[in-house]
Amino acid sequence: MEDNKERAEIDNKDLDEETLFVVSQTFKALGDPTRIRILNLLFHKEFSVNGISETLHLRQSTVSHQLRFLKNLRLVKYRREGTTLYYSHDDEHVMNMLRQTIEHACHN
Amino acid sequence: MEDNKERAEIDNKDLDEETLFVVSQTFKALGDPTRIRILNLLFHKEFSVNGISETLHLRQSTVSHQLRFLKNLRLVKYRREGTTLYYSHDDEHVMNMLRQTIEHACHN
DNA sequence: ATAAAATATGAACATATACTAATATATGCA
DNA sequence: TGCATATATTAGTATATGTTCATATTTTAT
Numbered sequence: 001m002e003d004n005k006e007r008a009e010i011d012n013k014d015l016d017e018e019t020l021f022v023v024s025q026t027f028k029a030l031g032d033p034t035r036i037r038i039l040n041l042l043f044h045k046e047f048s049v050n051g052i053s054e055t056l057h058l059r060q061s062t063v064s065h066q067l068r069f070l071k072n073l074r075l076v077k078y079r080r081e082g083t084t085l086y087y088s089h090d091d092e093h094v095m096n097m098l099r100q101t102i103e104h105a106c107h108n
Numbered sequence: 109m110e111d112n113k114e115r116a117e118i119d120n121k122d123l124d125e126e127t128l129f130v131v132s133q134t135f136k137a138l139g140d141p142t143r144i145r146i147l148n149l150l151f152h153k154e155f156s157v158n159g160i161s162e163t164l165h166l167r168q169s170t171v172s173h174q175l176r177f178l179k180n181l182r183l184v185k186y187r188r189e190g191t192t193l194y195y196s197h198d199d200e201h202v203m204n205m206l207r208q209t210i211e212h213a214c215h216n
Numbered sequence: 217a218t219a220a221a222a223t224a225t226g227a228a229c230a231t232a233t234a235c236t237a238a239t240a241t242a243t244g245c246a
Numbered sequence: 247t248g249c250a251t252a253t254a255t256t257a258g259t260a261t262a263t264g265t266t267c268a269t270a271t272t273t274t275a276t
Contacts, residue, residue: 013163015148015210020141022213023206027144031136032234033128040123049253055121062235064254083243083252093212097205098131102123104201105130140264157223170265172224191222191273 029073030098034058035066039089039098042076046088137181138206142166143174147197147206150184154196 015023029035037056041047047055053063067087070076077090089095123131137143145164149155155163161171175195178184185198197203 013149014145019210019213020144023209024139024141024144026209026213027135028139028233029135031132031139033132034234036128036132036135037122041121050251059236060253061237061255065234068254080243083250085253093208097209100201101131101134101205102127105127105134136263142264158221167266168223169225169267173264176224188273191220193223 025073026094029070029075030094030101032066034062035070036098036102038063038066038070039075039095040102042087042089043095043099046079046086048084048086050084052087133181134202137178137183138202138209140174142170143178144206144210146171146174146178147183147203148210150195150197151203151207154187154194156192156194158192160195 030039034056038052041052041055049060049063049067052058052067053060056063067076067078071078073091075089075091075094076087078085078087080086138147142164146160149160149163157168157171157175160166160175161168164171175184175186179186181199183197183199183202184195186193186195188194
């Protein structure tokens with residue numbers, strides 16, 4: 001036996017529950033068209049909630065809900081300016097995956 | 109104006125419906141713990157349906173349903189040997205994303 | 217042709233998810 | 247304080263999703 005009780009999860013037959021949860025949550029975040037559109041919008045610059053709402057033709061409520069979802073997963077962050085909140089992306093790894101997959105899907 | 113009517117989707121404010129569908133479907137496939145476990149299992153070698161079922165303690169029916177899902181997205185393929193079907197992964201890009209994200213999640 | 221083994225399918229069910237309308241909260245300013 | 251603007255939250259609803267049981271299909275061997 002070696003001194004490492006457990007090898008990296010990737011080498012095991014099965015994954016532990018916590019890893020499974022985090023990974024599935026992360027991908028779930030990218031598994032919805034609305035959230036993809038929002039993240040894609042935030043690729044280049046920050047947007048206010050209303051900015052997103054108007055640009056993507058989504059209800060303010062819908063945008064706010066999805067931003068909370070993304071915020072909980074730390075995929076976006078915001079800064080305040082008066083009553084306005086400016087959201088921007090906050091996870092390079094996820095944004096890279098998204099970019100790659102979009103490029104991959106765009107019948108290159 | 110230039111001769112390219114449309115730049116790559118990634119540079120536009122919004123994505124077209126088809127791209128949105130493909131991308132969200134791809135991530136949706138990775139957004140479920142059961143499918144993640146199956147794909148993770150298929151990382152190293154092929155497995156029969158029953159093999160997956162027994163290894164992951166899942167009903168045969170559940171595995172079969174999820175494999176169909178993954179097959180429709182061309183994330184897995186199979187070869188036949190008698191009455192047994194051996195499944196293996198069929199999308200390097202997706203498997204790489206999965207590996208990266210698992211490693212990323214495993215509090216490295 | 218019939219039976220056995222492996223896998224696929226269909227229907228039913230419970231839960232999760234996303235959107236909406238209505239309302240609440242928070243901030244800045246007169 | 248009172249009002250306007252921006253955002254968040256709550257509750258309700260419709261749809262999507264994942265699992266299970268039962269059954270059908272497919273393939274091989276006898």
